[in-house]
Structure formats: C-alpha cells, structure tokens
Amino acid sequence: MTFQQIKQTLKHRLSARRFEHSVGVSETAVQLAERHSGDVEKARLAGLLHDCAREMPRNTLLHTAQSFGIVMGSIERRELALLHAPIGARLAQTIYGITDPEIIAAIAAHTVGGPNLGQLSVIVYLADYIEPTRSFPGVDKLRSLAQTNLAAAMIESYDHSIQYIISRGGLIHPATVEGRNELLLQRDN
Numbered sequence: 169m170t171f172q173q174i175k176q177t178l179k180h181r182l183s184a185r186r187f188e189h190s191v192g193v194s195e196t197a198v199q200l201a202e203r204h205s206g207d208v209e210k211a212r213l214a215g216l217l218h219d220c221a222r223e224m225p226r227n228t229l230l231h232t233a234q235s236f237g238i239v240m241g242s243i244e245r246r247e248l249a250l251l252h253a254p255i256g257a258r259l260a261q262t263i264y265g266i267t268d269p270e271i272i273a274a275i276a277a278h279t280v281g282g283p284n285l286g287q288l289s290v291i292v293y294l295a296d297y298i299e300p301t302r303s304f305p306g307v308d309k310l311r312s313l314a315q316t317n318l319a320a321a322m323i324e325s326y327d328h329s330i331q332y333i334i335s336r337g338g339l340i341h342p343a344t345v346e347g348r349n350e351l352l353l354q355r356d357n
C-alpha cells in the first residue's frame with residue numbers, strides 16, 4: 169500500500185479524533201526525524217500507523233493477541249489496552265504491507281517504550297507524546313527538549329508516564345522502568 173492508501177484506510181477505520189492524532193504523530197515524527205537526521209519516510213509511516221489497533225475492543229485485543237501468539241505478561245493481562253501496540257505492529261505487516269523491521273519495532277514499542285530502542289522508536293514514542301493535540305502541564309517543555317536532546321526528552325516522558333500511572337494506582341510496565349534506567353545510567357556515565 170502507498171502512504172496515501174494507508175492514510176485513506178485509517179481514515180475509514182479510526183474515529184475522527186484518533187485519525188487526527190495519528191496524522192499529528194506522523195507530522196511530528198517527520199519533524200523530529202528531520203531535526204535529528206533520522207529517516208523521514210519511515211517516521212512518516214510509523215507515526216501514521218502507530219495507533220492502528222488502538223480502537224479494538226478489549227475482547228478483540230485479547231483474542232487477536234492470542235491468535236498472533238503475542239506473549240502476554242501479567243501487566244498486559246490486567247491492562248489489555250497495552251496490547252494495541254504489539255497488535256498494531258502485526259497489523260502493520262498483515263494489513264498494511266509493512267516489512268521494515270524498524271517501523272514494526274517502533275509501533276510495537278510506542279506505548280511502554282523499553283531498553284535498546286532504535287532512533288525511529290524514540291522518535292515515534294516522543295511524537296506520540298508531543299503531537300499538536302496533546303495538552304498537559306509540561307508538554308511545551310517536552311516539545312522543546314525533543315528538539316535538542318532525544319534521550320533527555322525520553323527520560324522526561326518516562327517520568328511523566330510513571331508519575332501518571334502511580335497517581336492512578338496502576339501497574340507500571342517493566343519495559344518502561346528498564347528503558348528509563350538504561351537512559352539514566354547512560355546519562356550519568
């Protein structure tokens with residue numbers, strides 16, 4: 169599928185709000201890729217597709233994850249919405265014809281992050297956080313940090329996610345903690 173065909177398909181499959189968010193993530197990912205000498209076309213596609221499974225009902229997420237053989241830990245079983253990221257990565261391949269491993273990895277990692285992320289995964293994770301429709305205290309600081317220092321912006325995003333989940337009494341996915349620890353260790357060495 170071409171980029172335009174994927175965009176038209178998502179426009180029909182997603183709510184207007186989610187589609188607008190996806191276009192915003194795609195455009196923000198392009199801007200970050202330009203700024204940090206990344207792959208602009210991969211950023212455009214991964215950003216557009218990152219939430220392609222976000223509106224699946226919980227039951228469908230569970231059954232689809234099982235049918236794809238996606239390994240579910242206790243956190244995913246409790247928080248089924250997390251499955252939209254690995255499922256989205258599989259749908260990108262099976263429905264949208266994506267074969268590029270970096271794009272697939274970026275979609276899979278966009279919600280919880282993790283250690284050893286490639287630059288495209290970092291760009292999509294941050295673009296999801298700072299695209300123009302996002303509004304939360306600190307988003308403007310994060311937007312400017314993402315222009316100058318991707319690793320520092322990731323730490324700030326992980327901190328924000330972890331604090332938000334704790335404020336709601338939720339379970340924190342270990343990949344988020346591992347990703348944050350890795351970046352702190354690298355920063356302080």
Ligand SMILES: Nc1ncnc2c1ncn2[C@@H]1O[C@H](COP(=O)(O)OP(=O)(O)O)[C@@H](O)[C@H]1O
Binds near residue numbers: 249279333338339340
């Ligand atoms: N690192 C994490 N660990 C555990 N749960 C998380 C994490 N990140 C997000 N979640 C939860 O997973 C669900 C989906 O998150 P997300 O896709 O980021 O939401 P949104 O629709 O706002 O983009 C939410 O209920 C959120 O609280």
